[in-house]
Amino acid sequence: MGNVRPITPPTAMAIGPAISAYLATLSGPEQRGTRTVYRSTLRALAAEMSTGNSAGFPTAEFDTEASVERLTDWFTTRWANRAPATWNRNLDAVRAATRYWMDQGWISSDPSRRLRRRGRAPDRTRALPRGDVEDFLAREDLELRLKVLARMLYETAARASEVLALDIEEVDLRNRCAKVRRKGNAVDVIVWQTGTARLLPRLIGGRKKGPLFLTDRKARVPLAAADLDPATGKARLSYRRAAELFTAATAACPGGPWTLHQLRHSALTHAAEDGANTSTLLAFSGHTNVASLARYARVSAEALTRWQHQRDPHRRR
The missing domain is CATH 1.10.443.10 (Intergrase catalytic core)
Known part of the structure; x- marks a missing residue:
């Protein structure tokens, strides 16, 4: 039988500080490139979710179906026409941050759950003569x-x-x-x-x-x-x-x-x-x-x- 975990309401945390807290975990010199790429993606997410909310978007709102749908629509509109590698890289950024927020108790579920990674068509022409x-x-x-x-x-x-x-x-x-x-x-x-x-x-x-x-x-x-x-x-x-x-x-x-x-x-x-x-x-x-x-x-x-x-x-x- 699996462990029973009590359901507790997420701790209040605005998306801006939540993003900063996650990026702080990417502190190693070998993570410098990852931190730069993920920062850009997460700031764009914060800008989208905070639109019309002068107080800043609370991460706990990611647990609502409305926010899940909004994130899905935003992500799809922004990267649907980009290469699979670009889609996957930005999705990895969102999921890495949300996993960290779940571990902190700021959200209780993955708001990107409706999105799927894309397979890349094999490119067999990359080697030069x-x-x-x-x-x-x-x-x-x-x-x-x-x-x-x-x-x-x-x-x-x-x-x-x-x-x-x-x-x-x-x-x-x-x-x-x-x-x-x-x-x-x-x-x-x-x-x-x-x-x-x-x-x-x-x-x-x-x-x-x-x-x-x-x-x-x-x-x-x-x-x-x-x-x-x-x-x-x-x-x-x-x-x-x-x-x-x-x-x-x-x-x-x-x-x-x-x-x-x-x-x-x-x-x-x-x-x-x-x-x-x-x-x-x-x-x-x-x-x-x-x-x-x-x-x-x-x-x-x-x-x-x-x-x-x-x-x-x-x-x-």
Whole structure:
């Protein structure tokens, strides 16, 4: 027999302070990105639910069917036409917050219960052809910073966020490797090849410490010392700015513009095509289970075409 829990009325709490209390639980450095995304979603929810209520929307109202219907309609209208990943990410934000509020006794049921996560259609074209990647990395018009970033991402298969978080002190030029923090804050090592090794000293110059990748100009707002170059006052290059630069640089490429993540995806796909075993691919990617790795190790259309051509008994020899 299950435990019997007494039903008690939810404690009074306005939605604004309730959101702040939940976001305060996402305090780890590895949760910084999650906190930023969830804050945006939850503030939009608060604005919607507080419309017409000058005193602020009380979270206990989420237990009424009217509020459940209002949340469902708002969420569906706002994100119904967006990609499944966007829908799911925002739904995760709402559900994570409401679970916390239920644990605090501020609400007694999940107000998002009528919403369902959406499945994502498999995208089997994310890996870029080797020739296209090699042509891009060989371009003479690329600025040094972007060339190093792109080559390092492709040669190490690391996530862009992991590479952009690197400091010069963590880079081992002699052994062509660096320590990074993977998802879940796990410390791991990435290893690069000759292309990156030749470019890195030019990027670093005479700097001894600070972020490896920097912005073009000095920071215009106060930042943590860890995100500033002590010699120039320039800031750490952000993921958003790096993505903007990469998008612009690849706009004219075949299938462009590309995303930074496609370099990681391509590196893993090409490694699998070259015969890397599962253990090597797990170490290369930083994944902890094979299921997460599977979509990256899928053979590319380019390799499939080559394989079919080689085994065609009627091809010209």
